[in-house]
Amino acid sequence: MKKTEPLRDEKMLKRLAEYWQTRGNFRNHVLIILGASTALKVSDLLNLTWQDVYDEEQGTFRSHILLKDQKGVESERIALSKMAIQALLQYYPHRRGNFIFASTHKDARPIRREQAWRIINEATENLNITGTLGCQGLRKSFGFFS
Numbered sequence: 001m002k003k004t005e006p007l008r009d010e011k012m013l014k015r016l017a018e019y020w021q022t023r024g025n026f027r028n029h030v031l032i033i034l035g036a037s038t039a040l041k042v043s044d045l046l047n048l049t050w051q052d053v054y055d056e057e058q059g060t061f062r063s064h065i066l067l068k069d070q071k072g073v074e075s076e077r078i079a080l081s082k083m084a085i086q087a088l089l090q091y092y093p094h095r096r097g098n099f100i101f102a103s104t105h106k107d108a109r110p111i112r113r114e115q116a117w118r119i120i121n122e123a124t125e126n127l128n129i130t131g132t133l134g135c136q137g138l139r140k141s142f143g144f145f146s
Contacts, residue, residue: 012127012129013032013036015127015129016032016120016123016124016127016129017029017032017033017087019123019126019127020032020119020123021090026087026090026091026094027091027094027100027101027102028119028123029087029090029091030084030087030088030091030100030101031045031101031116031119031120032119032120032123032138033083033084033087034048034084034087034088034100035116035120035138036138037080037081037083037084038065038078038080038084039078040065040067040078042113042116043113044067045101045116046099046101046110046111046112046113046116047099047110048065048099048100048101049098049099049100050092050095050098050099050100051098052065052066052100053065053080053088053100054088054092061080061085061088061089062080063079063080064077064078064079064080065077065078065080088100096108101116103115120138
């Protein structure tokens with residue numbers, strides 16, 4: 001397993017996110033934004049549902065994500081940045097199923113961590129971003145931009 005490094009330059013993070021946004025792939029755009037702005041572990045990030053971030057009754061996005069531990073008890077409250085809410089708002093009309101990061105398969109399960117790595121790796125290669133960036137690297141980037 002390779003050691004990953006965080007993005008230390010906010011311009012690079014924006015370029016990475018815009019790479020997917022300009023291609024019309026809002027799911028991947030949100031993956032980059034949420035990965036860097038919430039510092040969630042990749043397993044927690046990929047299992048987020050629309051109910052975690054969107055309040056159907058109010059018709060608005062939540063200001064915080066409430067993560068539950070394995071026993072179903074709230075264990076963590078994570079703030080959503082304005083950038084994250086804007087990205088989710090743009091992606092919301094294009095959603096598939098209950099999971100934010102749903103696969104393109106018929107059953108719309110969440111993508112796997114390998115696919116998340118491929119998404120990040122493709123963008124970094126095409127943008128000539130040096131260093132080793134992966135899901136954990138996005139999480140580490142949180143400290144530089146919070």
